[in-house]
Amino acid sequence: MFDMAEVPQPEDSLNPDFISERAKRLCAGEIFLDAAGNRAMSNRYDRSSNSKGIVDFGVSENKLMFDVFEKKLAEPKIQTLAPHMLFYDVMAGNLRFRGALAEFLTERLNAAKPLDPKNVRVCNGAGPMMELVASSIGDPGDCLMMPMPCYGGVFWDVGGRAEINVVPVHLTSKMEEGDTMPFQLTAKKIEDTYNKATAEGKKIVGILLINPHNPLGDIYSAELIMDILNVCHRHSLHVIMDEIYMMSIFDTEAKFTSVLSLPNIPDPQRVHLVWGFAKDFCMSGMRCGVLYSVNEAVNKAVDALVYFNMIPGPIQHVLTEIVLDKEWLDNVFIPTKYSRMREARSYMCDKLSALGIPVRKSPSGLYIWADFRKYIQPLTPENELVLFEKFMDAGVYLTPGIEAFNCGEPGFFRMVFTVYRDHLEVGMERIAAVLKDCAENGLTKPQADNAEAPTSADVKEESLEDLLGLLQGRISSSGWLEETRTQNWATQNPEALEQFKQAMKSQEGFGDK
């Protein structure tokens, strides 16, 4: 993967006099999901006001339920304001809220025994909660395993500041012996990864799992979860189980097993459940993540650190009322949501089916995992990004498997279907148009926005020194770097890229990513 950090930065963008070393590290990398997401968010499609904007099938949000919420949140009970909501409260969440969550989660997760409110903690988002837990169980440089493809934000959640590294447990489309489907997770694959990484000197403190899965949409069986817990227990590993999509299982026949529903887990002190309101309650902007752990040391650590991650009192009140309204949840919210999700998903899948795009069978999630391999010839990581750029240029944002989810092989995209109907229609049309173009003309590279970008011909004529100077000059003067990811240039000019990389290696301080 060609990394932005390898490209010489224009001077003064990060004046070394002004900021700390850690700040420089933070600003050096670029998170693909953020950059692409920002690009889509700053030019959103809207039927009336911005019909040329980008349809967002990328960001994992459920936009289907606003009307139902508008009604719910207008209720007087929810609108009330009491003094305590405006003043300092227990940092890890007020006790009424935590009690309501204990009750709610006990039911929804079918918990083996009732959750204790004292073991429930809240903060301003599931991602931040991941950071709090990861910081408590690992020191900078320690590692957490995670099956790939995975939720792309995890690298920033645990790594951005807490400096925990993620060790991939790579799953592939090629089925291994014993597998019944592609990208299948098994306890053995986890243990093999653990052994290999440990032999390489990595210090693995635990594993991060998301169930129901993002981006695959899978639900893990009870047996698989127990197998994994047993492997982890064998090696004294923590398990951070993120069940943030537990209430986004639109296939009501599917059987979901929460880790908290298993009666006899081998190492309860090392199992930490994370959940949040963003996905299941269609309110990613509300910022509320939940932790359930019986580990007193971890809880004590979170109690201390959560000072930096508190949630407003009024929000805690609103969310309390929402989770306590069982009647509304069971008779209004959940059935309406699942029905709308099934409808949207069907629409998207039908369109993809007509295009010959296989979709992974999955009972849950706000997205589908789609196989575009037949349209990506030759099948390379670079070409996956070419297809991504073609989609973006055509005004539709799909997240590519490698860049966004660290998938071990090219060809797969995640597509979020929980969007407004007109967005769905327009987006699928645009996809169809791009694929038609690919089928007829091959996977041609998208036009570079900047006609001054060096071509392969220009570059071959000159010495390496000239090449570097040329590239540096073009990059800093043209603003091209702002507009196009360097990957584009790289895919357009693979020979020049090779020469550039060689030249960089010979310069002091540069090395392979």
Add this chain to the structure above:
Amino acid sequence: MASNDLSGRVQKSLARLQANLLISDVGWKVKSFPFHPKDSPEGIVDFGVSENKLMFDVFEKKLAEPKIQTLAPHMLFYDVMAGNLRFRGALAEFLTERLNAAKPLDPKNVRVCNGAGPMMELVASSIGDPGDCLMMPMPCYGGVFWDVGGRAEINVVPVHLTSKMEEGDTMPFQLTAKKIEDTYNKATAEGKKIVGILLINPHNPLGDIYSAELIMDILNVCHRHSLHVIMDEIYMMSIFDTEAKFTSVLSLPNIPDPQRVHLVWGFAKDFCMSGMRCGVLYSVNEAVNKAVDALVYFNMIPGPIQHVLTEIVLDKEWLDNVFIPTKYSRMREARSYMCDKLSALGIPVRKSPSGLYIWADFRKYIQPLTPENELVLFEKFMDAGVYLTPGIEAFNCGEPGFFRMVFTVYRDHLEVGMERIAAVLKDCAENGLTKPQADNAEAPTSADVKEESLEDLLGLLQGRISSSGWLEETRTQNWATQNPEALEQFKQAMKSQEGFGDK
């Protein structure tokens, strides 16, 4: 799982927290046993936590307005991490006016996160690496040590101010640029790496407002040494003395090093909503802003809250004609009440035009005047059911005798609290500063301890502590003040054990 299975870095953070038990411990103890005239009259009256509780009725009315109640889809979905642009634009407008800014604030340089304390951490992390230092005048807002140190590991170097006036001073605890520069030189000579200074203006806990000249002098000193200035103006709209002249750092037309000046503000104090969790940063430094943009992912504010706060700051008419005048009027009334009662008790109060609290001088009641005895008085107040924050433990004051007292509390709390204080002081005047009764009658007495060997002492102490829950209920300081000889013996014994050292 044993505590020692926690990561090393979190164990360090917890150790730092333990070093400031008052902030982490006592505040919550008070919150869990609060005074209420009917429901819990024996509860503790809170003159400790800096919150303005006087304006709930006004907010209740304001927040019920339809415009504020509206919900739009974008409020429920992901938005710009450092705050949505409408909110930041409204804040730019609001702060330009309230701070009398020298030039209009640019919304692109406004950033928000879930609290001014967290914002302190973000800025401090961006300008300093673990082990680096920020100077701060003492006594100071006690939470700063956790804000910049708890996890970001920035150390705070005190610029100690004292009640003894130095040459040129016109009042006790006076801040000057020279004192800052002297501290800088001394600390740097000791090998400390100072990256900047943290100032709070209007001041907590003193209530002072810095003059324009003082601020410029400080900025010049900092410029001389390439230091960052984090200027916390979180009480800028809590200046109940309307004659007072407040100078925001952003109102000064020609500051020497604008790239190193970072303004922090928040809604907690000025808008009486500490539970709302909203802190604001204004900086023109692109590198710092970029770092904050990256980190603020961990500190986002809910969309609906941004909407409510936007509407509040945009309602100039309500601010100027309802909120601010009502607030200041109530603050003056509460402060007068408290000061009159203190005056009757012979307690001098620092003259100050701002803040939710007063800085009171209890030295005449603390004989002999020692840090330990300041805590004895603190404990006596707690036992009597009133919480005042002691200067040394809570504000790192360099000398004993001073307490901060928050007056922005309900009227009946004010009355009952002042009665309890009067009773304690009467008792002190009549009986001397006697040590408060230990809750646990089993706590070892000096007599018991002298009979036994040091080994027995340690065993006894360990046993008593772990079996009685006494540690939960009483700070060890109580035992220490009750049993100074035993404490000495204990300390000696501890020193001889491996791994122990002085605090």
